[in-house]
Amino acid sequence: MSLWHLRTAGMFVAMTGILVALGSVIGYAFDRMWTGLYIMLGISILVSFASYFFSKSMALSANKVRIVTREEEPRLYGIVERLAMKANLPMPEVGISEVNMPNAFATGRNPKNAAVVATRPILSLLSDEELEGVLAHELSHVKNRDILVMSTASALASIVSFISRMAVWSAVLSDNRNPYGLVIAIVADLTLPFAAMLVQLGISRNREFLADESGAKLTGKPMALARALQALETGCSSRTNKYDNPSGANMWITNPYGKKKGIGLATLFRTHPSTEERVERLMKLDEKLNGVRHFY
Template sequence: MYWRLRTAAMFAAMTLILVVIGGLVGYLFKNWMIGMAVMLVISIAFNFYAYFFSKGMALRANKVQLVTREQEPRLYGIVEGIALKAGLPMPEVGISNVPMPNAFATGRNPKNAAVVATRPLLSLLTDDELEGVMAHEMSHVKNRDILVMSVASTMASLVAYVTRVAVWSSMFSNDENNGLSLVIALIADITLPIAAMLVQLGVSRNREYLADESGARITGKPMALASALTKIESGCTTKANNYDNPSYESVWISSPFGMKKARGLVNLFRTHPTTPDRIARLKALDEEINGIKHL
């Protein structure tokens, strides 16, 4: 419940940013209704595209091949078992050949979902660890995280787009207060997209914590997921990993670019929580579920 409330608070912050931008656009056009109408149309268009096409884009971008039970019995069987435990429809199952151990889920709802594992992940993990990873991904599906992150990403993109439009509008305006309008637009163009990005990244990190907890509760084995996360992070930092698509960094269970220890402001720009932080929470959950104390 705590992480759901945190996510709701972050969306409220994103909405507040959009309201501020709407007021700014209205000020520049001398009509707040025009500003809000333009933003509403753009927002609907962006969200429509993200809602219906994000799944196909993610699968194509990461070279995913959808597989059957006959082709990948181990992975398919594990996903099927988790779907039954979680009360979810069986998602499509995919394999990606990108050279790193990792996994992700995509799809706008449980009836239109796909879970994906990479070949190196299948080779690296035990059955319990792989089950923990797939339960994490199925939790993203159950919690509607793909939709949440698509909307958060779209809103952040919209903020950046509209503030840039405001700058150009101010530059070519003939209004007597053009200088002041330009200064306000430039300040908004610098600060508001950064604020929106921080909110988006905060949502991403919180959804990872939530999926860790939800997935571990499905399997009843939090430490299997903790072990898998350690192996995945180690695998993502090897020279063999040449993943170069930062646009999809947030979809994977662990950052494809490694998670070097950092504190303070650096953490604000992470798409994922640090692995030690995630493991600490999983240890606490293991104590709650199984009564096992960890030092």
């Protein structure tokens, strides 16, 4: 198991701890701690199943994706097909998104149910080698089952936020005699959703690093992906970019809102690692794979 997999596992343990804490708060506030724990366990299972079965259709619909054939998009389809064979993956569906920015994403609950999507602008922006690097990154998400990982993490974070807010209103309207119930519910509402969001974003950044590494190893050309990431960040920073779905930002290969400044604690709120850090890691990988010396 790689370092990236261990980190993700640790983050899901943290998310589980947050859910258990929220269940305990609900139970204590209403003098039924075990009931609260059982409720959160049941909700977590239901959310995980919903994410498993519906994440693909929701992602395709939200981003105006049309599934295409080899005849319609020979360049895009051909690159995906070659990479899928090289990665020993089933051929995924190939889609074109009409979102007006250069970007790409993958979706689907498992390799047999996957789709790889590119926007129109990315096809005109990148060279074949750079586009191959991007699509190898997305196929690595498929192989690593990152789509399932991220959709589950996102759903669980949303559930924590919703239930904690409902707990406050329930405590306000309840005739429960526990004098600390409302106070505990308010404290939980102020802290647990925030903690769940940080865990979710941490998982997202972690899986991007893993897909960068896996995709670059698949093509053997880490610097092609590095150049693509820099070009995509510049393209997404353009004033013509009208992307308006913040909740879906983490699914794209690069931040759809372009370059985001931030240091220290501000980096904890990013959906993606900084492009500078990703490029630096790819340079180091290029040195390891190809013996090319980079200065950074």
